[in-house]
Amino acid sequence: MDVSDLSVDLSIDRTDIDKQGKLLLSFSPDGHKSIFSAKRLQDYLHNVEKQTHDRCESHKTLWDSNTVNAHKTCFDWAAYNDDQTVRLAALSSFAQLGYFVLSNSPAEENQVLKIVDSFGHLRDTNYGNLFEVRATINANNLAYTNAGLGAHTDNPYREPVPTIQALHCVENTVEGGESLLLDGFMAADILRRENVEHFDTLRDTRLHFRFSDNKADLRSRVPLIETDEKIRVICVRYNNRSIDTINLPQDDVLDFYAAYQHFAKILKRSELATTFRLNTGDCMVFDNTRVMHARTSFSTGGQRHVQGAYSDLDGLYSQLRLLQRRETA
Ligand SMILES: [Fe+2]
Numbered sequence: 032m033d034v035s036d037l038s039v040d041l042s043i044d045r046t047d048i049d050k051q052g053k054l055l056l057s058f059s060p061d062g063h064k065s066i067f068s069a070k071r072l073q074d075y076l077h078n079v080e081k082q083t084h085d086r087c088e089s090h091k092t093l094w095d096s097n098t099v100n101a102h103k104t105c106f107d108w109a110a111y112n113d114d115q116t117v118r119l120a121a122l123s124s125f126a127q128l129g130y131f132v133l134s135n136s137p138a139e140e141n142q143v144l145k146i147v148d149s150f151g152h153l154r155d156t157n158y159g160n161l162f163e164v165r166a167t168i169n170a171n172n173l174a175y176t177n178a179g180l181g182a183h184t185d186n187p188y189r190e191p192v193p194t195i196q197a198l199h200c201v202e203n204t205v206e207g208g209e210s211l212l213l214d215g216f217m218a219a220d221i222l223r224r225e226n227v228e229h230f231d232t233l234r235d236t237r238l239h240f241r242f243s244d245n246k247a248d249l250r251s252r253v254p255l256i257e258t259d260e261k262i263r264v265i266c267v268r269y270n271n272r273s274i275d276t277i278n279l280p281q282d283d284v285l286d287f288y289a290a291y292q293h294f295a296k297i298l299k300r301s302e303l304a305t306t307f308r309l310n311t312g313d314c315m316v317f318d319n320t321r322v323m324h325a326r327t328s329f330s331t332g333g334q335r336h337v338q339g340a341y342s343d344l345d346g347l348y349s350q351l352r353l354l355q356r357r358e359t360a
Pocket residue numbers: 174183184185324
């Protein structure tokens with residue numbers, strides 16, 4: 032039977048409790064019978080008001096540069112591979128804080144693909160199965176120069192956006208080039224607390240993002256802050272290098288810029304970002320719908336070679352749930 036076959040006048044005709052304490056329901060008008068355990072019904076009723084998406088801010092531990100230090104976010108690559116409790120801790124860090132760092136992995140090209148494979152599935156894009164981040168001549172993307180990069184999420188011009196990014200350091204002998212991570216959900220929460228109208232403007236306004244070169248022309252129309260039905264944040268996007276022309280109705284433009292600038296200034300507050308050096312063999316794995324990344328400029332002497340790859344939340348959360356299931360079995 033399909034839902035379209037059900038009567039709109041469906042009702043419970045009769046209820047009984049059997050000797051095992053199970054609830055027997057008879058439905059009218061078709062006489063269909065169902066059996067439920069009391070626990071199953073209780074669990075369902077208890078959770079119906081608490082149902083949320085994996086991405087929802089209400090599941091997360093929001094952090095800033097101080098509070099994040101109370102959490103373990105860095106894990107040794109060998110232990111992560113050999114010990115399921117370490118793997119569970121790393122993936123739990125991702126679910127709670129939006130990132131984890133793997134240290135001492137092989138400093139080899141393509142290692143980032145092995146790391147993605149360890150927690151999920153690779154997302155191939157027009158950049159290939161991985162992308163190189165190092166200074167290049169005639170770079171088509173600021174990431175491929177030695178300039179600093181402000182806090183951003185990657186590829187907001189892509190729908191669906193890659194929800195996980197991994198950046199693996201193959202070599203780093205430059206001065207500078209420090210990595211910054213920032214909790215975008217915390218930034219959105221600060222915006223909401225300081226000016227809820229600005230928060231509402233960024234969640235209600237759909238913007239165009241675009242990336243274009245001679246091989247691709249990618250476009251999206253999405254809000255900077257995305258929420259669920261209870262106005263809880265589930266995704267942030269911010270990338271001032273790939274935002275397209277802001278072409279809004281005249282009456283909305285000034286309000287939008289006030290909100291946009293407020294959010295941009297919050298993202299620059301030094302107390303929000305955690306800063307660290309990505310050493311050779313280190314890899315940071317972060318939620319590209321939540322955690323923004325940035326980089327300071329670096330010297331032209333020495334070598335900084337990072338390889339990046341995209342993945343998605345489904346594979347990582349699936350593995351996390353399997354590990355949690357084994358833990359409680
Ligand atoms: Fe980036």
